[in-house]
Amino acid sequence: MLRSLDIRDMLIIDRLELDFQPGLNVLTGETGAGKSILLDSLGFVLGWRGRAELVRAGARQGEVTAVFELPPGHPARDVLDEAGLDVSDELILRRVNTAEGRKTAFVNDRRTSGDILRRLSDVLVELHGQQDDRGLLNARGHRALLDDFAGAAEALAATRAAWREQAAARKRLAEAEAALAEIREEExxxxxxxxxxxxxxxxxxxxxxxxxxxxxxxxxxxxxxxxxxxxxxxxxxxxxxxxxxxxxxxxxxxxxxxxxxxxxxxxxxxxxxxxxxxxxxxxxxxxxxxxxxxxxxxxxxxxxxxxxxxxxxxxxxxxxxxxxxxxxxxxxALDGGAADLKELAAAVEAAEAGYDRAAAALTELRQAAAARLDAAMAEELAPLKMDRAVFETKIGAAEPGPDGRDAVAFTVATNPGAPAGPLNKIASGGELSRFLLALKVCLTGTDSGLTLIFDEIDRGVGGATADAVGRRLAALADQGQVLVVTHSPQVAARGRHHWQVAKQVSDGATLSRVVPLVGDGRVDEIARMLAGDTITEEARGAARALLAG
Structure with a gap:
């Protein structure tokens, strides 16, 4: 879980300290107030590739510190141990960017590489948005997501072991054939x-x-x-x-x-x-x-x-x-080589048969899981006003490898009779957001210890659909921690913790501020999201109704 984020001299933030909580954390504010800067800063400390110029104008350097809690068994512990870094219940990531562009990273006060940060980020945070190319929209990861949903760890391990045995048997045969050929040349x-x-x-x-x-x-x-x-x-x-x-x-x-x-x-x-x-x-x-x-x-x-x-x-x-x-x-060896080759060839045949059985069992498991996932997605899409859309997990043939011989892709057809295609090529902005959210709800049980971040995933929806989005986000957050940047009052009202991002001018400089909202302050912010700049009592009443939920 992300516990705190400390940002200093990044873009239009001079000093900002945020303490996040479990559950649904919402960040709201007018367009351009700096919400994206918070995500840019978090991505910076996690080693993501983003903007080149991050240091605030006039500052010598910018710095971001993120503190995470690591419960026992969290996969980040394995990454730290493999990298030779100290492992404890608290993980402190710090990254500095000088005005000249030099970047330095630290993990628990020990200097490290950006690669280690990115490996940690893969098990700490998952970002979802309309430009998401690291998570659900990345077709290269769909097979792994389906395997997690299927609980295929045992079948996958068996397939990988069979693949290694097949490769080893083939290698032994090839080496014996080469050695025998070499001996025959000198017979x-x-x-x-x-x-x-x-x-x-x-x-x-x-x-x-x-x-x-x-x-x-x-x-x-x-x-x-x-x-x-x-x-x-x-x-x-x-x-x-x-x-x-x-x-x-x-x-x-x-x-x-x-x-x-x-x-x-x-x-x-x-x-x-x-x-x-x-x-x-x-x-x-x-x-x-x-x-x-x-x-x-x-x-x-x-x-x-x-x-x-x-x-x-x-x-x-x-x-x-x-x-x-x-x-x-x-x-x-030459005289007995033919018999040895026969034995080795039989071993290769047996290993290939073993791999075929393991891969076939994995395919069957994936096909059954794909049917369950498609059914679960149909149930999730209906409340999001996408009951006419069709989500399908397609399983095709792929080049055999350690993870089997299946290619997996998540496809959608937004209207009956329309051709199915990849999520990010078929769905519009608002549809894509809802598809991603529904898919995340269906797959959420597989994301142990991840902080989920949704960047304006509710864009393009409103009314009852936005309310459904908010309810799904809240349900996800009940099982961990979710951060959502939103312009939807229905989504904001579902947050357990609420921050407002706003710009202000101080001594001629524009700075971004983040204020935690409770009570009337939260009512006013949701009323602003409903009514615009002029907040009326009617808007406040509607805001209170949304918060009462």
């Missing part, structure tokens, strides 16, 4: 590569092992001669023989040396044992270096084959085995 390569890799069968770590063996075998030819010389020098014809002879000679002399040779003999025995171990190790090395040239050739051929295959496929030698598995998996 010859894959089969040749897998056969080549399987034939070589390289093992992890094999390349490094072969390289080490090759280097040892190549080195063996160069160092074997020196190792052989060393083996000969260590053998019996060399160091071993000399030490053995020295040990034999010393042992023969030990008995007469009185123990002096015991230690040298022991050392030589140990040296002889160590020399034997060294000689055996050298001998083993010589045996290991007894290289077969054919074996070296075989090692080199396999090593070079592994490295060449790795370069060919852009892989590390140790990764050739896992690379072969990858290629083998692609071949298996």
């Amino acid at each position: 010859d390569f894959l089969r040749h590569a897998v056969a080549e890799l399987d034939a070589l069968d390289p093992q992890p770590g094999e390349e490094a092992e072969l390289d080490q063996r090759r280097r040892l075998m190549q080195a063996a030819g160069r160092i074997r001669e020196d190792i052989a010389k060393a083996h000969q020098a260590l053998g019996y014809d060399g160091a071993e023989g000399l030490i053995s002879n020295a040990l034999r000679w010393l042992e023969g002399a030990m008995d007469q040396a009185e123990g002096r040779l015991d230690a040298p003999v022991g050392a030589l025995e140990r040296a002889l044992n160590a020399l034997g171990e060294a000689e055996q190790g050298v001998a083993d090395t010589l045996e290991a270096m007894d290289i077969d040239p054919a074996e070296l050739e075989r090692v080199e051929e396999r090593l070079f084959a592994i490295r060449a295959l790795a370069r060919k496929h852009g892989q590390m030698p140790d990764e050739l085995g896992s690379y072969a598995e990858t290629l083998r998996g692609q071949l298996e």
Whole structure:
């Protein structure tokens, strides 16, 4: 609910504070008094696109502040939360316009964008008038309005879920078909590569092992001669023989040396044992270096084959085995691709059937709701003196989408036998106002938490018809808050709260003032609306009769 509107230095308003109430709030005044400025100012703070020049002449900047009450569950809370703005029971919107045209917006004293204001306005306020292109006259929103009237949230959610599943199934099939086509283009390569890799069968770590063996075998030819010389020098014809002879000679002399040779003999025995171990190790090395040239050739051929295959496929030698598995998996996918595509195609068919069922159920729900809405509109139009007019909700085919495959349009025929057409192209000004009001009455249960604004929606009607309009507006206001700008005394008399908008000249400047009316002041204003500038007692009596209702 709109609780207050504070306007400073906008057009011909220097300072204005309005406190609105629940129920029907009416604003009256002579033409040009500034009633439209109030709506322009409210639209400005809500981010609507309107007049370019709004700042009062001579002022540095204009500013509008609007305060709304947000009951629990109000959809504006979701908008605030999504935008990362503070959420509370009170929402304060403020927007400033400098004389140079710069605009700055605030939500609960935090700077924000005009887009956030407009998103909030969609769930805070709904404007209806003869130039209404945001609400009921916007054919693009008729399907959503019918869905709300039908209570189709569950069916709509099911249709959207079925649409997403259908899209996902089609995407999976398309991706599988594309992947299979890509693999088929490389089938010859894959089969040749897998056969080549399987034939070589390289093992992890094999390349490094072969390289080490090759280097040892190549080195063996160069160092074997020196190792052989060393083996000969260590053998019996060399160091071993000399030490053995020295040990034999010393042992023969030990008995007469009185123990002096015991230690040298022991050392030589140990040296002889160590020399034997060294000689055996050298001998083993010589045996290991007894290289077969054919074996070296075989090692080199396999090593070079592994490295060449790795370069060919852009892989590390140790990764050739896992690379072969990858290629083998692609071949298996190719071989089993036809079966997979068949399963995916069946899934697409099932998803499409699911969407068809959900969309058909939604269409049926909309058709039933359309019949109820048309009947409700017929009942509403009769008291508004439009009993000969025909309102029809037309449901046609549309391109399938997440919201079904129906196009919805509200059409009217103002006279029997006349062709039906869009509301704003068939109805005259006064008829259009009444059509909009009747439609709003029928759809009002769907507008949770909205402040409804009617801008001279009673234009072109009077007498009993204007009284019927006033009664319908009052009925709407009983369920929330309605603001109406009106020139009709019958409508004004139905208001629970009444403000008069008037112009006055102060210090040579024309300013707009808004005065709350009660008691005799309200009687005089309605009498003025009935009689004109000269208010008679008869007019006051008629005004009192209207107020008594």
